[in-house]
Amino acid sequence: MNTVTPIVIIGGGAGGLELAAKLGRKHGPDKVYLVDKDTDHIWKPSLHEVAAGTLDIHREGLSYFMLARDCHFTFILGALEGLDREKKVIHVAAAQNEAGQTLFPARTIAYGTLVIAVGSKSNFFNTPGAAEHAITLDATAQAEHFRMQLLHALTxxxxxxxxxxxxxxxxxxxxxxxxxxxxLAAELTEAVASLHFYGANTFTPERHLSITLIEGADRILAALPPELSARATQLLHDRGITVRTGVRVTEVQANQLVDQNGECYAADLCVWAAGIQAPVFLTTLGLETNRIHQLVVNERLETVDPSIYAMGDCAQAPWVGEDAYLPARAQVAHQQANYLRRVLDAKIKGQSHTAPFTYKDYGSLVAVGHSKGVGSLMGVLSGKSWFVEGLVARMMYMSLHLMHHAAVLGVLRTFSLALGRLLLKRSAPRIKLH
Incomplete structure (x- = not known):
């Protein structure tokens, strides 16, 4: 076993990967480990594009092994299986390939500081039939599964x-x-509209696809400003999408959904995108968790064990200055990664960093297809909230993905990668059919 007790980061999502990359470039692979059960990273907000077939995961995914080499951290492939806080070690399960062959045996990794950033998954709220009949978009494999189911249904x-x-x-x-x-609703209409390029000349979203978006609150995008919700609703209606609000699904059956009033909604495919919860295994680590399995942390993102931090969707963190907890957003994880980089950099140097994490809300952007978007931007200079929509909002939404890549790969490589993908896009299929 390595005698160095490194910083070990569990989870290579947006926040965890950014933290590993920034610390690795500065301190090297002996001091920074990243552990993840998957071999490739994808920006989770783009999974709806994978599900619709408008984004090819084999072109978009970034290999953790490649990133480890380029960003100078050590990558450990495998799922977290256990934690021994007294000995300060984690147990990583054996990693296998698709054929069931063992690639790496089970391992025990010592840590000096542990950061848990395993994200979240969909919350079925114990709805009968949801786990059996609904598809979630928590990971690449699930998005690909939905895409294949959709292609089969359409053909x-x-x-x-x-x-x-x-x-x-x-x-x-x-x-x-x-x-x-x-x-997802908007992306699906654009994907089906593109099918006529592939010999399916009679395909139109109006004739071949019926989408119903069901929301329990009185409006969609309920956590965002009402003006944004109203405009997004109109854009969905313009695409022929039915929006039902104030509807609580009480049962999911093989070919339909049932709401609280007994009304039924026919469904050949059901996607569940309502609510989140952290992975259940977090409740077995001996750390404090809340009712949705998130690790409870203080204003410095520390758990009850000061050598263990948690960040992103898997953490319940106080919103300093507000009577609330931080929302599950990509920008929260990004800002927390920057904060922990400073904290852990100071720890490696033998210094202390006691300032709390403070979150700055820069607003929200939502893509409604490839040429439309809506968003609210919190004015940094003016102190006002600005509403943006259309192509401007869509371009700003795309820039968030590029900013994430820049944080991991650097500005020059991100620019080269974006330029290469733009040129390749002219010869690549508009949607993935294979």
């Missing part, structure tokens, strides 16, 4: 519609009117 429908013009369209129900649900 089956095309054959039926060729002989029966009155055939019902493919019915998709999306539960949850947050950013994921709204963005």
């Amino acid at each position: 089956q429908h095309q054959g039926t519609a060729a002989v029966d013009t009155t055939a019902e369209p493919v019915r998709i129900a999306i539960v949850g009117g947050g950013a994921t649900g709204v963005e």
Whole structure:
């Protein structure tokens, strides 16, 4: 075992990877470890594009092994299996390939400081049938699964519609009117509209696809300003998407959903995008958790064990200056990564860093298709909130992804990568059919 007790980061999502990359470039692979159960990283807000087939994961994903080499951290492939706080070690499960062959055996890794950044997953709220019949977009594999199910349903429908013009369209129900649900609904209409480029000349979203977005609150994007919600609703209506608010799904069945009033919603495919919870295994680590399994941390992102930090969606962190907890947003994880970089950099140097984490809300952006978007920007200079929409909002939304890549890869490499993808896009298919 390595005699150096490094900083070990569990989870290579947006925040965890940014932290590992920045610390690794400064302190090297002996002092910075990143542990993740997957081999590739993808920016989670883009999973709705993977699900619709408008983004190819094999072009977009970044290899953790490649990133470890370039950013000078050590990557450990495997899932966190246990934690021994007294000995300050973690237990990592054996890693296997798709054929079931063992790539790496189970390992024990010593740590000096542990950072847990394992993100979140969908919360079914114990809704009967949801786990069996609904698809979530928590990971790449789930997004790919939905894409394949959608392609199968559409091709089956095309054959039926060729002989029966009155055939019902493919019915998709999306539960949850947050950013994921709204963005997926819009992306699906654009994906189906592109199918005519691939020999399916009769495909139109109006004839072959019926999308219903179901939200329990009185408006979609309920956590964002009402003006943004209203504009997003109008943009969805313009695309033929049915938006139902104030509806609580009480049961998911194989071909339909049932709400609190007993009303049924036909659904050939159901996507669950309502609510989040942290992974259940966090409750087994001997650390304090809340009702949705998040690790409870203080204003310095410390758990009850001062050598263990938690950040991102898996942490319940106080919002300093507000009577609330920090929201589960990518910009929170990004700012927390920058904060912990300073904290851990000071710790490596034998210094102390006691300032609390303070969150600055820069607003929110939501993509409604490839050419539209809506958002509210918190004015840094004016102190006012600005509403943006259309292509400007969409371009700003895309810039968030580039900013994440720049934090990991650096500005020059991100620019080269973005330019290369832009040029390749002219020869690449508009949607992924294979």
